[in-house]
Amino acid sequence: MKKLKKKKKKNMSKLKIKPLADRVLVEPLEAETKTASGIIIPDTAKEKPQKGNVVAVGNGTKENPISVKVGETVLYGKYSGTELKFEGKDYLIMRENDILAIV
Secondary structure, X not given: OOOOOOOOOOOOOOOOOOOOOOEEEEEEOOOOOEOOOXXXXXXXXXXXXXXXXXXXXXXXXXXXXXXXXXXXXXXXXXXXXXXXXXXXXXXXXXXXXXXXXXX
């Protein structure tokens, strides 16, 4: 008997959130737990991360077409966006003009 090889499907859950207009959905990266010198930072002293991965983008508007793409790493302002918890993960939804740079 021949063994049939089954193709493994990537188990990537499709995100069911689609931002509207010029909004972008960002998954924040984890805050650093150690400094360059090896000092461990306690949870209470960690700063809110300002870097994240773009998970979904809206279609843009005539005045503001979207320039970031899904999968890019971006820097954003400290108090940018609205925090959102979806399917056990934390996200930020923000306008594209709140994004400061693409890394």
